[in-house]
Amino acid sequence: MNPTEQKGINRTGIKASPANSDAMQQRDHMSIGQDGDEEELAAVRTSYIVDAEVVGSMPQPLDAQVLLDKLGERMAFERTGTRLYDALITKCRACDSGLDLDELQEYRDAEARHFLMLADAITALGGDPTAQTPSADMAGVEAMGLVQVMNDPRATVAQSLHALLLAEMGDKAGWETLIALADEQGHLNLIDDFTQALNEEREHLDQVQAWYEQAIGLATGGVVLTPEQQQNISAP
Numbered sequence: 001m002n003p004t005e006q007k008g009i010n011r012t013g014i015k016a017s018p019a020n021s022d023a024m025q026q027r028d029h030m031s032i033g034q035d036g037d038e039e040e041l042a043a044v045r046t047s048y049i050v051d052a053e054v055v056g057s058m059p060q061p062l063d064a065q066v067l068l069d070k071l072g073e074r075m076a077f078e079r080t081g082t083r084l085y086d087a088l089i090t091k092c093r094a095c096d097s098g099l100d101l102d103e104l105q106e107y108r109d110a111e112a113r114h115f116l117m118l119a120d121a122i123t124a125l126g127g128d129p130t131a132q133t134p135s136a137d138m139a140g141v142e143a144m145g146l147v148q149v150m151n152d153p154r155a156t157v158a159q160s161l162h163a164l165l166l167a168e169m170g171d172k173a174g175w176e177t178l179i180a181l182a183d184e185q186g187h188l189n190l191i192d193d194f195t196q197a198l199n200e201e202r203e204h205l206d207q208v209q210a211w212y213e214q215a216i217g218l219a220t221g222g223v224v225l226t227p228e229q230q231q232n233i234s235a236p
């Protein structure tokens with residue numbers, strides 16, 4: 001079915017059936033009879049939180065633990081970023097999206113380069129870049145939704161770009177944190193490389209945001225699409 005043929009058949013909203021929704025609301029109101037709150041849920045959560053152990057532990061060396069943990073986190077996220085771009089490039093090849101594939105490939109390669117640079121930085125600090133640090137573990141969990149969207153064959157290029165936009169926001173914030181940490185802890189030799197990575201992330205973020213806005217029909221995007229490409233990129 002052509003995606004445009006599906007427009008207007010979404011019946012998930014309550015207004016799709018006014019008569020039945022009125023009856024349902026009346027019945028629910030009678031059977032529930034009182035407003036709930038989140039206190040019980042919070043109590044259950046709290047009981048788990050107070051008994052919980054932390055996620056993983058840091059490997060050797062014992063100095064620069066916060067920096068090494070955050071380097072591991074960034075490394076995990078940069079690896080995910082590389083895979084997000086790989087998946088988007090495949091999607092754009094499969095449908096004529098109008099996005100610049102060379103530029104996408106350039107950004108993909110930048111993420112892979114950042115990953116390798118972080119491995120070198122961890123090694124230089126005496127760490128093991130193959131160890132999964134606690135924050136790296138959590139970063140993997142955080143990115144799961146983004147990877148899921150990007151690899152969903154039904155996701156439009158616009159929806160994929162929205163996932164990538166969140167990743168690039170995380171990239172920018174992540175490098176800013178790393179630069180501040182390296183500076184505070186006196187690892188000034190890392191700052192030049194990290195600043196270059198941050199500048200590349202800023203470019204990624206600006207361009208991905210422009211592509212995304214173009215894809216949803218805002219006029220501020222950096223690429224000019226044909227009407228057919230616009231249809232391909234934004235059709236739900």
Ligand SMILES: [Fe+2]
Pocket residue numbers: 078081110111114171201
């Ligand atoms: Fe990156």
Ligand SMILES: [Fe+2]
Pocket residue numbers: 081111168171200201204
């Ligand atoms: Fe990036």
